Amino acid sequence: MAARGPHDLSNNEILHMVRDIIGQIENNEELLNIRGILRVAGSHDAAQTILETGKVPPITSENIHTIVDVLKRSLSLMTTRIPSIDTTGLATLQAIAANVSDQETSKIALANAFQDFVDNLARSNDIDKESLGEILHNYMHLGKVISQYEATNKMTTNNCAIVIGPRMNEVLNLVPIPAAGDPALVMSAAAKASLVNDAIRIGIESGNYDVHFDQKYAEVKFNSRQRMITAVESQTEKTGASLEKLMTLLEKITGEIKQTERSLDTLKNQKDQLKGRGGLLHKKTPEEKKFLAQTRAALLREQEHYKSLSERLDALHRDIEDFEKSRIKFDHTRSELTASMRRLEHYLPSSPSTTDSDTTVSDDEFAMIENTERAFMPSVGVTTTTTAIVPDPDKERELSSEDRSPPRTPRSSQ
Structure with missing residues (x-):
C-alpha cells in the first residue's frame, strides 16, 4: 500500500x-x-x-x-x-x-x-x-x-x-x-x-x-445541524421500515427456496425411477417416454427457478447489509451533529429558533449524506449583516494595553 x-x-x-x-x-x-x-x-x-x-x-x-x-x-x-x-x-x-x-x-x-x-x-x-x-x-x-x-x-x-x-x-x-x-x-x-x-x-x-x-456563525450552523438531525432521524426511521420489509421478503424467499429444493429432489427421484424402469429409452412405451420428457422439462424449470431465487437471495443479503451500514452511518452522523450542536450552544445567547425555517427535507437531499464528513447542509434562512470596514489612518499605531489583551474565546472543539 x-x-x-x-x-x-x-x-x-x-x-x-x-x-x-x-x-x-x-x-x-x-x-x-x-x-x-x-x-x-x-x-x-x-x-x-x-x-x-x-x-x-x-x-x-x-x-x-x-x-x-x-x-x-x-x-x-x-x-x-x-x-x-x-x-x-x-x-x-x-x-x-x-x-x-x-x-x-x-x-x-x-x-x-x-x-x-x-x-x-x-x-x-x-x-x-x-x-x-x-x-x-x-x-x-x-x-x-x-x-x-x-x-x-x-x-x-x-x-x-x-x-x-x-x-x-x-x-x-x-x-x-x-x-x-x-x-x-x-x-x-x-x-x-x-x-x-x-x-x-x-x-x-x-x-x-x-x-x-x-x-x-453559531446560529447559522446550529439551525442547519438541527435540521440535519431531524432529517437523519426521519431517514433512520425509513431505513428501519425498509429493513423490516426486506427481512419479511428474506423469510419468504428462504421458504420458497426450501420448497423448490424439495420439488427438485422429488423430480430427480422421479426421473431416475423412469429412466431405470424398463431399461433403455427405446424400449419404453410412448406414455413412459412422454412422462419422462415432462419430468425433465419440469426439472429444468425448477432448476431455473431455484437459480433465480438464489440470485434474489444474494441480492437481498447485499441490500440488507447496505441498509444496516446506512443505519449505522445515520446513527454516527446524528452523534456527530449532536456533538457539533453542543459545541455551538456555548456561543448562543439563547436557544435559536427555527420557526421561520422550512424543516422539510426531501429524499433527494438524503442522498447527499454520503458520510459524516460530507453530510448535506439544508438551508436555514438566517441572515446577518457583514461588519463594514473602516480603515485606521494610522495603521502602524501603538496598541494600547487593553487592545493587546487576548480575546476570551473558548478553544475550538476538535
Whole structure:
C-alpha cells in the first residue's frame, strides 16, 4: 500500500487540523508572545510528517514554527479543492482583486469583497464550502489575535498580512503571478499582490474577524445541524421500515427456496425411477417416454427457478447489509451533529429558533449524506449583516494595553 501523503487528507481532516492549531495558539499567551510567530520558518520534514498523519501534536515554543508551517500548507492544500468545491462568488472576488488599485477605497472594497465571499461560504448549505469559509475566516482571526501581541512578537497587522496575504492569493487565485515571462507582467502582478496584502491587513484590522468562525456563525450552523438531525432521524426511521420489509421478503424467499429444493429432489427421484424402469429409452412405451420428457422439462424449470431465487437471495443479503451500514452511518452522523450542536450552544445567547425555517427535507437531499464528513447542509434562512470596514489612518499605531489583551474565546472543539 502506498504511503499516505498530505493530498490524501480529506477536507474534513484539513479543517480539524486548522481548528486544532488555531485553538491551541489563540489560547496560549506564551505562544502568542513568541517573536515572529508567523514569519519564522519551521522544519519542513517535521511539518510533512504531521501532514501525512493529519494529527497535530501539543504546540510548544519548540515546535511552534513547524506547526505554523503546517497551518500555511494546510491552507495551500485547499488550492486543489477549489474546483471541486465550485464556489459561487469567487469570480466576483477575483475580478475585484484584478482591478484593485493603490487607492484606499479600492483596497477597502477588496477587503469587503473577501469578507462577503467568506460569509457566502458560511451560508452556502454545502459542507465543503462551509469548511473552506471556516479555514479562511479563522486564518484571518488568528492574524487578528497575534497582532494584539505585536509589542513582544513584532507581528503587526501589516506583518501578519504579509504572511497571510500570499496564502490567500494562492488559494483563491486572486492575482495570478507568472513564474516567468515578460518582466513587466511579473512586476505588475507582484504589485497587485502587494495590494492584496494591504486589503488583508485592512480586513484583519476590521471587526469581522474578532471571534472565530464557530462563534460568529453559531446560529447559522446550529439551525442547519438541527435540521440535519431531524432529517437523519426521519431517514433512520425509513431505513428501519425498509429493513423490516426486506427481512419479511428474506423469510419468504428462504421458504420458497426450501420448497423448490424439495420439488427438485422429488423430480430427480422421479426421473431416475423412469429412466431405470424398463431399461433403455427405446424400449419404453410412448406414455413412459412422454412422462419422462415432462419430468425433465419440469426439472429444468425448477432448476431455473431455484437459480433465480438464489440470485434474489444474494441480492437481498447485499441490500440488507447496505441498509444496516446506512443505519449505522445515520446513527454516527446524528452523534456527530449532536456533538457539533453542543459545541455551538456555548456561543448562543439563547436557544435559536427555527420557526421561520422550512424543516422539510426531501429524499433527494438524503442522498447527499454520503458520510459524516460530507453530510448535506439544508438551508436555514438566517441572515446577518457583514461588519463594514473602516480603515485606521494610522495603521502602524501603538496598541494600547487593553487592545493587546487576548480575546476570551473558548478553544475550538476538535
